[in-house]
Amino acid sequence: MSSLSPLNRPNNTHRKPDWLTMLPSDDAKLWDDFRGGNEQAFTRIFLTHYDALFSYGLKLAADEELVKDCIQTLFQKLWRRRDGLGPVALIKPYLYKALRRTIGDETKLLRRHRLLLPAYSDEFDITYSHEDFLVAQQYSQEQSGRLLAVLNRLSRRQREAIYLKFFDGFSYEKISEIMGLNLQSVRNLVHQALKALKKALLLSLLVLYYT
Template structure:
């Protein structure tokens, strides 16, 4: 399911607000895979990520009546997960930690810890793309990941990362320029490669 707003998303959210447990389950099973993979890019601790996702959905249910109407569920969940991971890191470290997005690593290696991914099954092209992505800065990697793997628009990415729209555009442009040089391919070929890699990741 794409991150673009749909009537289906809106109706599902309304159903959740009205107390429909099936709506909560649908949201969970639709988005868990994306949330888990995104969480592992931020914190390479699978149990911490799973706990954060569980807490997120508990809060969705317990606080459902107070939510505003939304038409795009995934961006909302990604923002909430990012915040939840920050809070859990605070608790784990028992001290203030840098806010997510303040230069921390964003891991584009598809972790062997992931229950979904066998990296050996990736195509050679996908492995080359991942290798190139890992040569970008942390923020460039995250912008690229959110744009081409989570399929968020630029305003949504800015909200998720807590960055300005101008900064997101610059990070994306610089990231793509670097990737095109590293892979020696055109912009069109790069976008097609992103699509193929995303299909392998989330199929």
């Protein structure tokens, strides 16, 4: 298998190789091709999902080098173990779940060797910022700040569920698989988070109206 470092990804300004556009877009077929040893299919999966995986990984770990290493480790394992992998209907949520587990394992290992770090938890500490939470233009900077403050006061699992639902567009079912929670728990997490956000927005609008 050739190196899949993100530094080797083609420049977006260049025309994509013919094989990238000719391969079928169907995830199940692409995955089966990869399982069969097709390196082009494998590379296409990597190139297609790298940026999204990197963004999600940064939310989980906030360490660029760690996230890059974990993505590299994940894809190396996938290639080595391709013969034993089962069929996959949707590749993106499968990779998210696998990366979440990889980062969790690596974080647990690092914390074990750094005695001052807290015990490992599978609830990642996602934090939002103005850069990745673009509030609609009709909201003032103060209103945007209020929403971001509320987002970052949500529980860790609520923040992750909101990210997966509204930033990556996953269904509740896929979020359930990625986070390892039952479906109703995921629905409850998102519902309670949205209630808090709506309350903050309403309060912000009331303050704006009466000032």
